[in-house]
Amino acid sequence: MGQSTGMTATIQKVLVAMSRRGAAAEGTRKLRQMVVGGAKLARNPAGLVKTLGEMSRIEELQAQEASTWLTPDALAQGEAGRFDSVDLRNWLVLAERAGVAAVPARPVLSLTEPELGSLLGDIDLHAHPRTARAADRISSALSSMPTAEVEAADPVDPADVYERCLSAMDDVPNGWMIRSHVCGSGDLKALACCGVAQDEAPEVRFSSDLEVGPGWVREGNRRRITFEDERTLNLYMHDTSVPLTFLARPWVRASHWYDASDPHREGTPLDVPGRWPAEWRAFVAGGKVTGVSIYYPHVDADDTRSIIAALEVRKLAQRIVDQAIADRQQARMMELAFLRSDPKKSALLDAAGMGDDDFACTLDFIETDDGIKLLEGGPPCSPFGGGHPCAFMGVTEFREIDGEEVEVISTEGIALHNGSGFAMRTPYGHDDVDAKIIGWDEAEARVEA
Numbered sequence: 072m073g074q075s076t077g078m079t080a081t082i083q084k085v086l087v088a089m090s091r092r093g094a095a096a097e098g099t100r101k102l103r104q105m106v107v108g109g110a111k112l113a114r115n116p117a118g119l120v121k122t123l124g125e126m127s128r129i130e131e132l133q134a135q136e137a138s139t140w141l142t143p144d145a146l147a148q149g150e151a152g153r154f155d156s157v158d159l160r161n162w163l164v165l166a167e168r169a170g171v172a173a174v175p176a177r178p179v180l181s182l183t184e185p186e187l188g189s190l191l192g193d194i195d196l197h198a199h200p201r202t203a204r205a206a207d208r209i210s211s212a213l214s215s216m217p218t219a220e221v222e223a224a225d226p227v228d229p230a231d232v233y234e235r236c237l238s239a240m241d242d243v244p245n246g247w248m249i250r251s252h253v254c255g256s257g258d259l260k261a262l263a264c265c266g267v268a269q270d271e272a273p274e275v276r277f278s279s280d281l282e283v284g285p286g287w288v289r290e291g292n293r294r295r296i297t298f299e300d301e302r303t304l305n306l307y308m309h310d311t312s313v314p315l316t317f318l319a320r321p322w323v324r325a326s327h328w329y330d331a332s333d334p335h336r337e338g339t340p341l342d343v344p345g346r347w348p349a350e351w352r353a354f355v356a357g358g359k360v361t362g363v364s365i366y367y368p369h370v371d372a373d374d375t376r377s378i379i380a381a382l383e384v385r386k387l388a389q390r391i392v393d394q395a396i397a398d399r400q401q402a403r404m405m406e407l408a409f410l411r412s413d414p415k416k417s418a419l420l421d422a423a424g425m426g427d428d429d430f431a432c433t434l435d436f437i438e439t440d441d442g443i444k445l446l447e448g449g450p451p452c453s454p455f456g457g458g459h460p461c462a463f464m465g466v467t468e469f470r471e472i473d474g475e476e477v478e479v480i481s482t483e484g485i486a487l488h489n490g491s492g493f494a495m496r497t498p499y500g501h502d503d504v505d506a507k508i509i510g511w512d513e514a515e516a517r518v519e520a
């Protein structure tokens with residue numbers, strides 16, 4: 072292991088605490104912005120009506136798109152149709168149908184939107200004078216407007232729901248991790264991305280009464296699911312027509328690690344070398360794997376062993392995609408589906424191989440003792456966001472769209488390193504790109520040499 076246990080524990084503790092504080096501050100800031108923005112609108116009733124109209128139109132579009140998505144069970148039956156590229160369960164089904172090994176996941180808890188709401192509770196807007204004034208202005212504007220009948224929902228007992236969050240952990244073995252069907256928790260990201268090489272699931276003990284693990288927390292003597300995770304809640308909002316489902320997964324031991332320093336920690340007291348697991352992202356557009364990147368761009372994967380793994384990832388990813396295409400199953404992403412109402416954006420998506428009839432996505436793998444396994448899939452790395460470009464960050468090409476030259480991100484070949492000093496959380500598109508990228512032929516030649 073790269074560090075002493077003491078330093079390891081300290082780094083994890085600080086990163087988890089920082090990520091939690093960051094998420095809380097961001098949530099408060101967004102809420103204030105929303106309420107204050109709403110109050111400004113409320114001064115202008117016509118504007119408020121228009122905005123509410125737009126909101127319900129978006130909701131309608133969202134429901135319409137989601138209604139076309141197949142469930143994981145339907146996909147498993149080989150039904151043809153669209154599915155949500157954000158849902159881990161769909162990718163596990165696709166991998167299984169394609170005969171590609173994946174890290175397994177078992178559902179342990181499902182919460183409907185009202186159940187989740189009952190746990191999170193109402194936010195007291197009157198706790199702060201500024202939001203209180205804004206909230207009052209909004210409600211008086213709304214009271215003068217016609218509103219639709221709201222269906223009475225079944226009453227939910229938050230105590231029951233909370234108990235389910237506790238008991239869901241009863242059968243989860245020690246050392247397993249929890250994530251939702253849409254993504255991993257902020258805690259998991261902080262724990263997994265901090266460069267502390269571990270064979271077991273990372274857990275941080277803050278006190279004898281408080282322990283944080285990936286996707287769960289122990290307060291007192293029982294573990295419970297971290298339902299309040301900001302990252303998960305944000306991503307879940309894109310489709311609340313299905314319950315938020317939490318899945319338990321065994322923690323898999325990576326078989327290959329890279330020593331490196333995290334550019335995020337440069338110049339800080341936590342700037343000690345770390346080790347990152349060998350994970351790879353395959354980029355799929357137009358039904359083909361266009362590129363494969365090392366997942367942690369700051370590590371240097373420019374060696375034969377890594378190139379062999381990247382070529383294998385290309386094969387495994389293509390196998391999953393080919394099977395899905397043969398089954399006429401298509402990955403969708405809510406935000407990209409909306410963009411298609413704009414002809415210019417639609418044309419750019421078509422040119423990128425991310426059109427309505429294309430199969431496009433990202434697929435993430437991890438090197439393990441039992442070979443390379445699928446970790447998860449996600450939306451494509453599109454010109455309008457979606458999957459992160461990893462070490463293809465800042466690597467662009469020009470495409471001609473309707474007679475116009477447009478600069479788009481390029482994900483061709485194998486990206487082995489990106490030393491530009493900006494990493495996973497930093498926006499891409501910088502000028503000082505320092506990426507190590509090799510073509511497929513060069514990769515094959517280097518492996519044969």
Ligand SMILES: Nc1ncnc2c1ncn2[C@@H]1O[C@H](COP(=O)(O)OP(=O)(O)O)[C@@H](O)[C@H]1O
Pocket residue numbers: 174248250253254255256259260263264320321322323324348350435446447
């Ligand atoms: N079961 C697992 N075993 C080992 N590492 C894992 C496991 N699950 C997640 N990780 C680590 O945590 C990271 C984030 O988890 P992931 O499931 O990909 O969620 P997210 O949607 O947040 O990217 C992964 O890239 C990997 O490093």
Ligand SMILES: [Mg+2]
Pocket residue numbers: 435447
């Ligand atoms: Mg991931």
